[in-house]
Amino acid sequence: MSVKQISVFIENKKGALASCTRYIADNGINIRALSIADTQDFGILRIICDDPKQTETVLKNGGFISTVTDVLATEIEDKPGSMATILEVLADAHVIVEYTYAFLAPDGHAYMIFRVDDNAIASAALAGAGIKTANQEDLF
Amino acid sequence: MAEQKYYQKEIETMPREEMRALQSEKLVKQVKHVYENVKYYRDLMDAKGVTPDDIKSIDDIHKLPFLTKADLRDAYPYGLLGTDLKNCVRIQSTSGTTGRRVVAFYTQADVDMWEDCCARAITAVGGTNEDVCQVAYGYGLFTGGPGLNGGSHKVGCLTLPMSSGNTERQIQFMRDLHATILCCTPSYAAYIGETLKEMGLTPDDIDLKAGIFGAEPWTEEMRRDIEKSLGIKAYDIYGLTETSGPGVAFECEAQAGMHINEDHFYAEIIDPETGEVLPEGSKGELVFTSLDKEGFPLLRYRTRDICVLSRKECSCGRTLIKMSKPMGRSDDMLIIRGVNVFPSQIETVLIKEGYSPNYLIEVDRVKNNDTLDVYVELAPEQFSDTVKDLAIKEKSLAEAIKTMLGINPKVHLVAPKTITRSEGKAVRVIDKRKLHD
Structure with missing residues (x-):
């Protein structure tokens, strides 16, 4: 199981992130989870919304460059070692983690998002270790 | 003597x-x-x-x-x-x-x-x-x-x-x-x-x-x-x-x-x-x-x-x-670090590498050394969610330009339609060097 994440190209300019998120809000889209990668020239805004397809269309109409990526979302316990355990499972399965970030779902549970090089191998490895991966609906 | x-x-x-x-x-x-x-x-x-x-x-x-x-x-x-x-x-x-x-x-x-x-x-x-x-x-x-x-x-x-x-x-x-x-x-x-x-x-x-x-x-x-x-x-x-x-x-x-x-x-x-x-x-x-x-x-x-x-x-x-x-x-020839550069040469590389021919060249002189910055619009299909992929794109484009010109540029990927479209003759070059008194 995986979750669809939308990434948006954000120029490294004053107000660029503000205008992008305002545009998303004006179109009635709620951002559940978010992370930003930044370089000297540009940033990449990564978001999880309930309707990725609609979000993609809206962004495209607004002239934004975006792309949809399947990422893994796992529930994570609030105790020492939970993150390390998940990462060890992925490492043992030779899965490469490109990036990861965390957020809280409305049910109060914490989730981790993992962008990996092979979702199928990663999901199977996590399932084998008894770690559940969520689908889009689980997060809303 | x-x-x-x-x-x-x-x-x-x-x-x-x-x-x-x-x-x-x-x-x-x-x-x-x-x-x-x-x-x-x-x-x-x-x-x-x-x-x-x-x-x-x-x-x-x-x-x-x-x-x-x-x-x-x-x-x-x-x-x-x-x-x-x-x-x-x-x-x-x-x-x-x-x-x-x-x-x-x-x-x-x-x-x-x-x-x-x-x-x-x-x-x-x-x-x-x-x-x-x-x-x-x-x-x-x-x-x-x-x-x-x-x-x-x-x-x-x-x-x-x-x-x-x-x-x-x-x-x-x-x-x-x-x-x-x-x-x-x-x-x-x-x-x-x-x-x-x-x-x-x-x-x-x-x-x-x-x-x-x-x-x-x-x-x-x-x-x-x-x-x-x-x-x-x-x-x-x-x-x-x-x-x-x-x-x-x-x-x-x-x-x-x-x-x-x-x-x-x-x-x-x-x-x-x-x-x-x-x-x-x-x-x-x-x-x-x-x-x-x-x-x-x-x-x-x-x-x-x-x-x-x-x-x-x-x-x-x-x-x-x-x-x-x-x-x-x-x-429109520029002389950058002693090398003759025509903007059209950079345009040729961009097209060959699959980029939009909308670009901006910025030349400056920092501490008496010429700098060349090339701003290029990223096409939607070239975008990736990882910094690594985009950094590789910038680097490989910089290398292609270097192969063409013989000098190292700094490539900056920018969002589409952010480079000003001009009516008539496009402004492709900004030379900030003030070379002529």
């Missing part, structure tokens, strides 16, 4: 009328030779209805057709060759790697003439056989190194053929072998000055007295900086591969304009729009005719450099006509 003011006094101080007679004699002969041996130019003359018989003196030169960089491209590589290849001993080339590349051929007489021109320049800054001349221009296809190297030999200087780069080693040789004259690009001279300071040294620790700097535009302000940082007098030199290389014109002790070696290169100033020859003192495009080149005898070659010619008497005693520093270009 006693101090020598001129390398070829008779020519360099020749009375005006004698020079005109010499130029006339050479031109008549050269036009006849070119007409008979260079089909490309003969066709241009025929199309204009001009025959060698119409050229009776230098006053008739305006009747001849122009040559442009486009002609050089069309005729590449042998179309403008003036003699059998077996008579040629050398080529030199400009740095462009595509259709813009110029390959010039030299016979031994051409090489000698070119080196004489450089020897005049070295002598004009006080060089004699007692000097140690450090040549820190690039050697190879680029004309800078070979030209000044040859000129230095002719003067009898001890020549240090350093080529460019490895600055600490340059300074080490400069100190250990007591170099007195430095030849390189002005930006490299400035860099050597900075490195000297960083090494905890001062101009008192070196023996340099003069520098001959060319191949790229530079300002009076830069001249003062270089003179101060190296404790020298800094002189300009002008040339282009199409005519020979550095030494077409050179500065003397007056440091006020460059004397053109007009016994070899006849200069005209034209209106770049109409091609009409303008009177002395007018600002316009510089056109050169090689009066005695054998291998690559270009007649009325349009340099695209904008400048002014002057016959005002010079305090150095030379009667050779002077040209001002180029004040700009009549085309």
